[in-house]
Amino acid sequence: MKSLTIQILFLFAISVAWGQENATISGYMNEESSGEPIIGGQVFVPSLQKGASTNEFGFYSLTLPKGNYQLIYRGGGFPNDTLNIVLSRDTIIKAELGESTEIEEVEINAKKTDNVNSTKIGQIELDINQIKKLPAFLGEVDVLKTIQLLPGVSSVSEGGQGFYVRGGGPDQNLVLLDNAQVYNASHLFGFFSVFNSDAVKSVNLIKGSMPASYGGRLSSVLEVNMNEGNNKKFKVTGGLGLISSRLTLEGPIVKNKGSFIVSARRTYIDLFMKAFIKKSSSFYGSSYFFYDLNAKLNYRLGPKDKIYLSGYYGKDLFNFGNKKEDFSVKMPWGNGIAALRWNHQFSSKLFMNTTATLTDYLFSFGSEQDQFKFELKSGIRDYGGKVELSYFPNTRHSIKMGADYLFHTFTPTSVSASQDDVVFDTGLAEIIQS
Secondary structure, three states: OHHHHHHHHHHHHHHHHHHHHEEEEEEEEEEOOOOOEOOOOEEEEOOOOEEEEOOOOOEEEEEEEOEEEEEEEEOOOOOOEEEEEEEOOOEEOOEEEOOOOOOOOOOOOOOOOHHHOOOOOOEEEEEHHHHHOOOOEOOEOOHHHHHOOOOOEEEOOOOOOOEEEOOOOHHHEEEEEOOEEOOOOEEHHHOEEOOOHHHEEEEEEEOOOOOHHHOOOOOEEEEEEEOOOOOOOOEEEEEEOOOEEEEEEEEEEEOOOEEEEEEEEEEOHHHHHHHHOOOOOOOOOOEEEEEEEEEEEEEEEEOOEEEEEEEEEEEEEEEEEEOOOOEEEEEEEEEEEEEEEEEEEOOOOEEEEEEEEEEEEEEEEEEEEOOEEEEEEEEEEEEEEEEEEEEEEEOOEEEEEEEEEEEEEEEEEEEEEEEOOEEEOOOOOOOEEO
8 A cells, every 4th residue: 555655646746747847738720711620630840840630629739848839730721820839838729720722832752661650550531522522423422432432441232332341241330420320321222321511521431440439340430520510600502413402501609609500401303203203104103202401509618618419310211102003112211310519628638528429210111002001110229428538648649538338229120000990919019228
């Protein structure tokens, strides 16, 4: 017991001495035009050849010996911003990078050892602007189609939405939207993903050695982050495609403190089918369409606290009818997702993210013929909570810790049937909780 006390006092003395000789620069890096956080931005000190990167919320922490320094803030697609400071104590600096107006000469140099300078092995981060530059099927920019072009990733089938990563199965991939799990990430029987490109900010694919914070997966983790919305000015964007239309509204709740974004998408395949299928046809009334809605709110409570509320709801609806046989099929399926997050900065080195999530996926198949009705349902509902702490002791190390809880409710089968006024006893729905 005496030895343990001596060790604790020794470590405390070291930390005090370290704190007297060093100071920490921390803060957020954002886009100047919209206030959106810059993910993966860098703060670099040329004189020491040291730096730090921003996390998924744009937060960074950099501990240096006290003294005079030149800081260079840089992010992909933005011009660098230089700042000279006298570092005598812990300092908070909020950096905003403006848009680039000139294209400068780019010189690329590489060394044989550059590929081992980072511990992010098998991890690929993609910006949505990069994804939008690639050719799109029927004009629909698709996140899942893009990652299938990456090394080690292949599609389930031509036109399919599932993907294999280094031999793993599609069910071995964890797909997240703002930390909430997505179980069926496809529309139109797998031809399009549920991710509306107008609402997506960045994509992170981890192809191996998944961090423990994701709960563990055999194959990969696909993490999709939504835009936060413009906190400077109100903005409306949209687009017309061959099969769908999009509309996005974003703007400040309180300028420079909070913002919102709402993005909706809907296909009009059902309108084309009505135009081409004559009313005299036996199959008149058959249709298919899908729609989805993304929404996100964020608000800064103070210099150290920020809350986020994001949601997604999407649905596919397939109808088939044969009037001659008095037969019809109705098949809807879709996802509902909600995530509430709270960021808190305890100190210049300690950052916390707390998340509560809800995921609800439902599939239904119903048919009717000669007054006989049959319906089959299945679904998954998850309630989750996670606390993550990130500690940045110095420029060479970071420590991440936390706790994660997820409660599953599975409904493999739920059957109902009736004939005229007679309701058949098909038993209770099977429910599995874990």
